[in-house]
Amino acid sequence: MSKNIRALAARCLYAVVDQGRSLSQELPKQQALVESGKDKGLLQEFCYGVLRYLPELEHHVRQFVKKPLTGKQRVFHFLMIVGIYQIKYTRIPDHAAVAETVAATAILKNRHLKGMVNAVLRNFQRLDSTELDDSVAEPVRFNHPGWLIKKLKAGYPEQWQNILTENLQRPPMWLRVNQQKTDVEQYLTLLEDVDIAVKYIAPVSNAILLEQAVDVTKLPNFADGWVSIQDGAAQAAAPLLSARSDDNILDCCAAPGGKTCHILELTPDIKAMTAIDVEPERLVRVEENLARLGLTANVIAGDAANPIDWFDGELFDRILLDAPCSGTGVIRKNPDIKWLRKASDIDNLVVLQQQILAAIWQLLKPGGTMIYATCSILPEENTMQVSRFVEQNADATLATIDMGQDAKDWQILPGQDSMDGFYYAKLLKKS
Template sequence: MTTQTAQIDKQKQVNIRALAAKCCYSVIDQGRSLSDELPKQQDKADIKDKGLLQEICYGVLRYLPELEHDVRALMQKPLTGKQRVFHFLLLVGVYQIKYMRIPDHAAVSETVAATGALKNRQMKALINGVLRNFVRASESKALNKQEILPASIEYNHPSWFIKKVQQGYPNQWQQILAANQQKPPMWLRVNQQHHTSTEYQSLLATAEIDVNTIEPLSHAIELTRPTDVTKLPGFEQGWISVQDGAAQQAARLLDCQSGDVVLDCCAAPGGKTCHVLEQNPDIASMTAIDIEAARLVRVEENLARLRLKAKVIAADAANSKTWWDGQQFDRILLDAPCSGTGVIRRHPDIKWLRKATDIDALVALQQQILNETWSLLKPGGTLLYVTCSILPQENSEQINHFIQNNTDAELLNIDGNDKPEKNTLGWQLLPGEKNMDGFYYAKLLKTIL
């Protein structure tokens, strides 16, 4: 058998719905990250099917409570134990029927065929029966009867999170939950050492890639539709990076000056590290630390592609004694570990992996890191506190507590915070605001006592 024939036979054996079911099972039942699990399954698929696999997995995780509700209505008892992966196969089938343009008969037949790939053809009749009943019920509107659904099903978010959003944003909570369900746009960060954003927009036009907007403060470019990075002019040459518009505010707000000694805490995967270096090539030095050595590989890769230099250290930001050489920093970017609740539209698994009990632990860790890094900052220096969370506990309440307990900390105004929330500190961007992710920024000056 030739190598080409073997590859063709392998591709014939791959069922995208089976891969999607395995991926969703790993995330929901085994608590694994979608960012880790999806690439593993995509490696088994033909290149033309990778996008379909991603669409199905993301969709199931976005609409998980709703899909499970639909399946429960058609099942006498839930699938458990070794049959549990077939529960997710049913969700995969229902998602296709409800939300994708795939014809119902094709969605059903391909999903049923996945039972073979999952090595249990005895489940074929059950999967076929449930999905066909779902199609008939959908056509007859039987599933659309007037029913008061729990908030977790109606809004496709866990109950604990809905309650926290309602408490923090009593007038905007529904808008926030709706924004989390949307597919995120693709934002580009232009390396200003090569082109201005306007110049690069012309290059995109030549490549027939449409631009939706250029964000006026950071000059981030929002594309009209996502595009493969290999099609972006100069990507391999370091002209461009993919980074959300909200995240691109960090380098602007840190506002490094010539000769500054800069620290980026919790730096992986290095997008903000690189952006600061692009914007400020004449700083004295950049040190990027992260507690996970494996994640620093991405930082090194990004630095190499962009031809930038930084001192990269695997270190615990909460314990400077293990890595700090005693030289204080002029600027510190603290991208604190957080709940990630501002980037759910990009990472829908956050809704199901994050637990209510995690928040207090994260707040305590943030407080510890904030206090530790503050001691590394020179008097007269600036610390930019950043999270991709929308929870006040991690953001405005955290900063308020810090200021109350540090007389040398002064909160600075932030350009762009034109609509600050009442009684908040810092700049809270909500998901979908300016079509960007949910982010929080607080800029602190260490006064000279």
């Protein structure tokens, strides 16, 4: 098969948007068909970019295609979108974008649509302006589904537009230094030696924000486990948990294992670390991360809502519950979330979170600490969820979080200090 990057992007986007498949699963399949690292990067740029601006790009297609493509022709809808994305949002010369996108029609085995694809792209080129005015519907203007805009307006009446804008940005690159291999100051020197610029050091977690993203192979001693890639917000979990020597710790819903590893890096002399996740295939990443960093944990495939299947009876001193959630705080790095999630999913996730909270709470020792975390920004998954839990459990209290602020819980919004959207609450179990 020819390696026309536009054709591969159209197929990937069709699988994600129309068939509901995850970008993290589909993109690697298409990238495996090309050899050049540059082409792999370009393919990723097309797919991520289109998913960020999907409603806007579809709006432009509808300006020229009055009858939507269906069935086997549907992939050509996404091919035209890929073409328009290149013209509007990349530095690729228009003539090259049009030519390569039109050439992809042969690869996708429908040459008779060549004329339509060519006409749409050339007509788009001729537009005096591609800017959207206020008369365009909000989902198109803000490039988010209507249900999510409605929820953000309700939860953040003063900030919702800023959240939507931040969600369209490219995610920055944060590093976590492995304290068992080196320290932050030494690693900053190594970065300076290879001309990798640092923008910011988080004051509590010592997370390192780079000026711009780099390939991990360029990071000093990455393969030897000196450093990991982890967002600044996620790096707050381990300091908040405050593990101590001889603690028995559970990381619940642990895959891909970044927080498990961070806890072990900060407190290597804990009694035991158990990491569970309901999806066995995702635990492969946990094992890989532990191995690269030279760390050890008891990794178990298990359902957090049904501990009876895996719990050995020894209660935990501290539990990190990174609960399944909508992922609405990490849309910058996972733009497919906007199109894979539905409003009804949120109600189902809230119920699942309640079930897991109730089940895992029983595994915590009296006097123990649980950190409840999500990568969501929706109040029903976060503040409302925790408030309900505390009201329903007389042995649970909500502790103040000391992360540069005095608050009962901590909602980080997308882009705040360059971090992902994230939520933390610290629950203490009465003795």
